[in-house]
Amino acid sequence: MVNPGGTNEAFARSRYQHASLRIHEDNRTIFREIAEGRADVMVTDLIEVQLWAGRDSRLCPALGTERLTYAEKGAWLAAPPGSPLTTLFNLWLAQQQGSGALGDRFRAHGVGP
Secondary structure: OEOOOOHHHHHHHHHOOOOOOOEOOOHHHHHHHHHOOOOOOOOOOHHHHHHHHHHOOOOOOOOOOOOOOOOOOOOOOOOOOOOHHHHHHHHHHHHHHHHOHHHHHHHHOOOOO
16 A cells, blocks of 8 residues: 555555555555555555554554665755755754754654664
């Protein structure tokens, strides 16, 4: 099961060509569909898997803490490099990382190193 048009749909279409892919319009209810047996699996990032598995005991990560790739979650910013918005975002992100606040947020949700 995937939400329409997202990176999860592109990943599933490229990797699971023999699976029956179900497009689910409301990304907020996909995990309920899995928990209630109307879907088998959703491929998503580890932080989302751990968040929802912690919220609903009927859900569990199929790969545990193993990752499908080494790519880390990133932030997409629709602004050209060097623009004031990009510069401010990069400064803010560096401050969050340097202060430990970003790590604190991940740990608060039970994810991270």
